[in-house]
Amino acid sequence: MKNLDEPLYLSAREAAGELAVSPATLYAYVSRGLIRSEPVPDSRARRYRADDVRALKNRRSPSGTAREAGNELAMIESSISTITEAGPIYRGVPAVALAAQGTLEQAATLLWGIDDIDPFEPDNLPVLSGAMRIVAGAIEQPSPIGRAVAVLSLASDSDPRAFNRTHDGRARVGARVMRLVTSAILDRAPGGAPLHRQVTQAWAPDDRKAEDLLRRALVLLADHELNASSFTVRCAASTGLNLYDATIAGLVALKGPKHGGAGPLAAHMVADLAEGDMARKIRDRVALGEPMPGFGHTVYERGDPRAEHLLAELARSGGQQRLAVDAPAMITEATGLHPNIDFALAVTMRSLGLAIGHELALFAIARTAGWVAHAMEQLATGALIRPRARYIGPAPGRA
Numbered sequence: 518m519k520n521l522d523e524p525l526y527l528s529a530r531e532a533a534g535e536l537a538v539s540p541a542t543l544y545a546y547v548s549r550g551l552i553r554s555e556p557v558p559d560s561r562a563r564r565y566r567a568d569d570v571r572a573l574k575n576r577r578s579p580s581g582t583a584r585e586a587g588n589e590l591a592m593i594e595s596s597i598s599t600i601t602e603a604g605p606i607y608r609g610v611p612a613v614a615l616a617a618q619g620t621l622e623q624a625a626t627l628l629w630g631i632d633d634i635d636p637f638e639p640d641n642l643p644v645l646s647g648a649m650r651i652v653a654g655a656i657e658q659p660s661p662i663g664r665a666v667a668v669l670s671l672a673s674d675s676d677p678r679a680f681n682r683t684h685d686g687r688a689r690v691g692a693r694v695m696r697l698v699t700s701a702i703l704d705r706a707p708g709g710a711p712l713h714r715q716v717t718q719a720w721a722p723d724d725r726k727a728e729d730l731l732r733r734a735l736v737l738l739a740d741h742e743l744n745a746s747s748f749t750v751r752c753a754a755s756t757g758l759n760l761y762d763a764t765i766a767g768l769v770a771l772k773g774p775k776h777g778g779a780g781p782l783a784a785h786m787v788a789d790l791a792e793g794d795m796a797r798k799i800r801d802r803v804a805l806g807e808p809m810p811g812f813g814h815t816v817y818e819r820g821d822p823r824a825e826h827l828l829a830e831l832a833r834s835g836g837q838q839r840l841a842v843d844a845p846a847m848i849t850e851a852t853g854l855h856p857n858i859d860f861a862l863a864v865t866m867r868s869l870g871l872a873i874g875h876e877l878a879l880f881a882i883a884r885t886a887g888w889v890a891h892a893m894e895q896l897a898t899g900a901l902i903r904p905r906a907r908y909i910g911p912a913p914g915r916a
Contacts, residue, residue: 525601526564535570546573568599593751593902597628597890598740604822605741612737613826621712621735625695625886628740629688629893636685636692639709643697646675653701661878665701666768672697672761679759687896690760691889698764698885702878712882721869726834730865731879733830737823737858738880740887746770746777747884747891754892755902767888771881780876783811784863790844791867799844803851811860812848820855827861837868 527535532552533543543565546552551573553566572592598607605612607627615624622637629636649671656664672694673679681687700707703719713732721727740747746767753766771777786809790798802809814821832841841864845856862876895902 525567525599525603525606527567527570528562528564532565532567532570536574567601593743593748595743595891595894596630597887597894598742600742600816602817602819602822604737604826607740612739613822616733616736616823616826619736620732621695621739621883621886622692624736624739625691625889626688628886628890629691631685631688634685634688636688637709641689641692641696642707642709643672643693643700644675644677645707646671649675653704659874661702661704661874662768662772662881664704665698665881666765668697668701669694669761669765669768673759676761679761682896684893684897687760687893691886691893694760694764694889695882695885697761698768699882702882716879716882720871720875724869727869730827730830730834730869734827734862734865734879735883737827738862738883740884740890743891744776745773747887750888751891751895752902754895755898755900757896758892760889760892763892764885764888767884768881771884772877777877777880777884779810779859780862780880781873783859784866784873784876786810787840787844787860787863787867788873791840795839795844796847799847799851809848809852809854811863812845812852812854812856814855814857817855817857821857821861823858824856824861827858827865828856831861831865831868837864840864840867 529540529543533540536543536546538546543552547554547565552569554563556562557564596608598605598612600606603611603613607615607624608630610627612624615627626632626636649668652667652671653664656667676690676693678686679690681690695712696707696709699712699715703715705715705719708715713728713735716731716735717724717728720731743751749770750763750767754760754763758766774782828841828845832838845860849855859876862879866873866875866879
């Protein structure tokens with residue numbers, strides 16, 4: 518496992534070096550609130566938040582690339598999670614460590630900041646109206662995300678506590694949202710059993726390795742700071758929406774091929790590599806300049822720890838050695854790109870004998886925990902997210 522403290526903080530020398538500025542300039546950035554600084558325990562020195570340093574570095578870089586253009590929005594303060602080279606941190610707890618034994622429900626209550634109630638009590642189930650049952654039954658199996666969106670659109674009218682404004686009350690609603698999303702995606706009645714067991718029973722009841730692999734994947738996918746879908750959820754929640762409706766915004770954003778929709782793209786490549794001469798197919802892809810879905814990440818330049826964890830467990834369980842170990846090694850050697858969570862999910866789904874598309878469905882079930890967390894945090898601020906545009910159109914003409 519990667520060191521947890523090293524990627525989260527930088528020394529003054531490291532921070533100044535990464536920004537290519539003098540220590541005096543670094544201290545000026547701190548005084549202006551651009552970089553967070555705190556004392557080093559048992560020392561007179563101070564340490565600096567690595568994510569702040571790198572965000573400022575991106576903002577100071579010459580413009581002109583899509584990646585830089587996408588990072589120009591002001592940062593939003595959040596206590597939910599952050600991203601480090603060791604993987605996401607859920608309110609101080611490393612997600613990779615939590616995945617070793619934890620459940621999605623535990624990850625959710627951690628992300629929501631809940632420690633005095635259990636929002637996932639067995640009887641805290643979503644209310645299903647007749648209309649919701651009809652809508653769910655009318656949508657065919659190949660569209661689990663669409664079915665979840667349709668059912669959620671009617672849910673707030675059926676739940677008399679949907680607009681509860683207390684923190685604990687919203688957490689209970691959040692648990693019902695998660696159970697409703699899971700039931701809609703699995704096309705089963707809502708239940709109080711742990712979510713990873715519900716998924717296992719629906720998808721791979723006879724595979725002995727399935728429950729542990731799915732449990733780990735769900736925890737690893739629960740949140741990833743301010744990604745596209747989570748930011749979309751926060752914008753929606755900032756208008757005063759309830760948690761059911763805010764989750765719809767996340768589900769729709771997740772489907773895009775640059776976000777959760779990247780999973781099926783990786784799954785198609787995995788299916789291709791699984792048959793025939795894998796080494797030759799990888800060489801041909803590289804020679805032709807074809808993309809490698811599921812490899813590379815805008816945050817994890819040295820490898821996605823979530824993918825490393827899941828692929829290692831998959832190999833340890835005896836499943837898909839060629840795809841879990843050999844293929845990533847070949848591709849990384851040829852391209853310099855490391856596998857990300859989309860590739861790991863694609864290999865996991867294939868090892869369980871599941872069709873392409875299940876990786877996106879699992880992603881949606883897991884990420885609902887993070888969406889609820891971001892919606893709750895945004896609702897608590899009472900603030901409307903309303904960024905301004907930098908106008909680059911023609912100058913006003915004369916009258």
